[in-house]
Amino acid sequence: xxxxxxxxxxxxxxxxxxxxxxxxIMEHYRDKDCSRTELLSLSYECIHHLTExxxxxxxxxxxxxxxxxxxxxxxxxxxxxxxxxxxRITGSINELALHDFAIFKELFDFDLLELQKELELPEFAILxxxxxxxxxxxxxxxxxxxxxxxxxxxxxxxxxxxxxxxxVTEFYREFGVGKLGLxxxxxxxxxxxxxxxxxxxxxxxxxxxxxxxxxxxxxxxxDNTEAFVKGRRANNCLLFGDAGTGKSTSIKAIIxxxxxQGLRMIEIYKHQFQDLNDVIGRIKNxxxxxxxxxxxxxxxxxxxxxxYLKAVIEGGLEKKPDNVLIYATSNRRHLVRExxxxxxxxxDELHTNDTVQEKLSLAxxxxxxxxxxxxxxxxxxxxxQRLARKHQIPMAAEELLAEANKxxxxxxxLSGRTARQFIDYLLGKQ
Numbered sequence: 001x002x003x004x005x006x007x008x009x010x011x012x013x014x015x016x017x018x019x020x021x022x023x024x025i026m027e028h029y030r031d032k033d034c035s036r037t038e039l040l041s042l043s044y045e046c047i048h049h050l051t052e053x054x055x056x057x058x059x060x061x062x063x064x065x066x067x068x069x070x071x072x073x074x075x076x077x078x079x080x081x082x083x084x085x086x087x088r089i090t091g092s093i094n095e096l097a098l099h100d101f102a103i104f105k106e107l108f109d110f111d112l113l114e115l116q117k118e119l120e121l122p123e124f125a126i127l128x129x130x131x132x133x134x135x136x137x138x139x140x141x142x143x144x145x146x147x148x149x150x151x152x153x154x155x156x157x158x159x160x161x162x163x164x165x166x167x168v169t170e171f172y173r174e175f176g177v178g179k180l181g182l183x184x185x186x187x188x189x190x191x192x193x194x195x196x197x198x199x200x201x202x203x204x205x206x207x208x209x210x211x212x213x214x215x216x217x218x219x220x221x222x223d224n225t226e227a228f229v230k231g232r233r234a235n236n237c238l239l240f241g242d243a244g245t246g247k248s249t250s251i252k253a254i255i256x257x258x259x260x261q262g263l264r265m266i267e268i269y270k271h272q273f274q275d276l277n278d279v280i281g282r283i284k285n286x287x288x289x290x291x292x293x294x295x296x297x298x299x300x301x302x303x304x305x306x307x308y309l310k311a312v313i314e315g316g317l318e319k320k321p322d323n324v325l326i327y328a329t330s331n332r333r334h335l336v337r338e339x340x341x342x343x344x345x346x347x348d349e350l351h352t353n354d355t356v357q358e359k360l361s362l363a364x365x366x367x368x369x370x371x372x373x374x375x376x377x378x379x380x381x382x383x384x385q386r387l388a389r390k391h392q393i394p395m396a397a398e399e400l401l402a403e404a405n406k407x408x409x410x411x412x413x414l415s416g417r418t419a420r421q422f423i424d425y426l427l428g429k430q
Contacts, residue, residue, distance in 0.1 A: 003027075003103045009077045009093075010100045018049045018067060026110055029118050039119060047123050051130075058145040060132040061152065068108055069152040072168055073177060080177040085262045085287040087173030101165045108155055108164070141202050144182045147175060176262070180288060184255050185265045188272050188279060195278045197266060208253040210390075211246045211416065212383040217370045218250060224368050225254050228325055229261045229289050235367025236313055236326040244417030245372035247329040248295055254327075255291070265291045273308035280312070284321035294328040313365040328366070374414050380404070383419040393426050 004023045013019060021042050028034045050063045059066040079097040082089045116124035151171050158164045175181055183199035190196070208218050221237065228234035239247040255265040266279060276292070283290050294309075313326060375383065384404040388395065395403075407422040408414055 003106065007100050007103055008096050009079050010072070010075050010104070011077075013071050013075060015053070015067075015071070018046055018053070019071065022046045022064070023107065025115065026107075029115055036119075040121070043115070043119060043121055043124075047121075047127060050127060054130055054132065057148075058132060058142065059149060060130050061149060062112075062156070063127045063130045064110075064112055065108055065152045065156055066149060068104060069148050069155060072104065073148060073151065073171060073175075073182065074179070076178040080172055081286065083169050083172035084176040084181055085173065088169055098161060098165055101168065102161045105155075105158070105161050105164045147171075147182075176288065180264060180283070180286060183264075184259045185267065187267050188269075188275055195275045195282075197279065197282060200267070203255070204249075204252050205256060206249055206253045207256060208250065211249055211253065212386045213375060213379055214246060214250075214372060217372055220368065220370050221250055221254060225258060225263070225291075228291075229258050229263050234325060236365065237328070237368040237370065238366035239327070239329045239370045239372060240332065241372035242374040242415065243331055244412065244415030245374060246416045247372050249416075250372075251291075251293055251295075251327055251329065262288045263291065264288045265293050267293045267295065270294070270297070273312075276308060276312045280321060280324055284323065286323070288323065290324045292324060292326045294326065297328040297330045298332045310365060326366075375416065377414065380408065380414040380419060383416055384422065387419060387423040388426075391423060391427060393423065393430075395426070 004019055025039060025042055025046065029039060050067055053067060053070070054060065054063050057070070059070075079089075079093050082093070112124045112128045116122060151167065154167050155164055158167060172181070179186075179197070179199050183201070185200040185203050186197045187200055188195060189198050208222070211218065217239075221239070224234050224237055239250060241247065251265075255263060266283070268276065268279065279292070309326075312320065381401050381404065384400065385397065388400055393400070403426075404419070404422050407425070408418050411421060412418050
């Protein structure tokens with residue numbers, strides 16, 4: 001039995017084959033009865049997989065230690081999920097965690113140069129001080145990657161198992177564990193008829209200060225979100241109004257602003273509303289606060305998906321968890337489309353008011369509604385000037401505004417989106 005087979009809490013890793021193969025090499029590389037050919041073959045295979053992992057995730061330094069750290073910060077178990085966002089816990093589970101961390105520290109302290117010397121494989125020295133070819137990775141953004149690499153360095157410097165455990169626990173408290181801990185935002189996908197919550201590796205790094213104007217609207221959004229992340233009562237939120245006025249940008253800014261306080265966001269589309277109960281079931285017992293985000297939400301009169309949403313927000317037998325809110329953006333205040341022609345149909349109904357209420361009741365289940373209207377000429381010009389200063393566009397104010405006025409006349413009119421597209425156009429010409 002290898003040491004890793006003695007693990008209690010930290011078992012069944014998603015990328016566990018490298019761990020199993022590498023620990024087998026570490027325990028048999030001096031065994032005279034072991035086939036040298038088998039050892040070399042397995043060593044080359046491990047070097048291959050560790051290198052592939054480093055490229056896809058952007059790791060550098062000691063790849064073996066980075067890999068072990070990667071396993072620790074991604075493994076969701078009874079100990080790690082109890083510590084996420086909350087930090088140290090009490091009880092007997094700490095002894096079980098200490099047992100597992102003792103095994104990990106032994107693996108962590110193993111010197112790869114021992115394998116290089118004994119197996120005469122110079123490639124192990126490369127794994128000990130690996131230099132990545134470029135800045136980024138395909139799976140993690142640089143913020144997540146840097147946190148894992150920094151933790152790896154701190155774990156290398158620990159002298160006792162207790163210190164090792166404390167470092168990992170503090171990481172869980174500060175950033176969380178697994179994909180829900182490391183990433184800010186997620187989307188919902190189907191795989192083999194199963195609903196999956198998939199991380200979005202790169203989202204727009206915008207802040208509320210980047211949205212010029214709308215101070216009252218932004219403050220209303222901030223107040224509701226802050227109450228939510230601090231554990232106070234908060235409402236589902238509907239941002240409605242004209243196109244291109246910053247509704248979606250405000251939502252993205254909110255997740256950037258409150259991620260460090262345990263806020264996460266899951267984007268879901270109209271055709272996926274039937275999966276809402278499944279998604280909520282997977283997140284309701286975690287220590288994070290979740291905003292389920294629905295962009296550009298509206299329904300035609302023949303669409304019935306809104307009935308799923310109504311039941312989830314308020315009206316089903318199961319109470320919506322306290323760690324879940326729904327934020328939506330829409331160009332329509334009442335979400336479900338109504339036409340004048342509907343009046344003729346209602347005249348034939350015995351209970352006309354019931355039909356009206358059926359369509360209006362969805363919007364009424366959002367306790368906070370925030371209006372975003374189109375800017376006037378002066379506000380539009382202020383947005384253009386602010387964006388031009390931010391991107392250091394070397395153009396005189398009069399010329400800038402004259403060109404902006406011509407641009408908005410042929411590109412959708414006065415809106416923040418039009419201003420940003422104009423600035424992007426100028427940047428593309430530089």
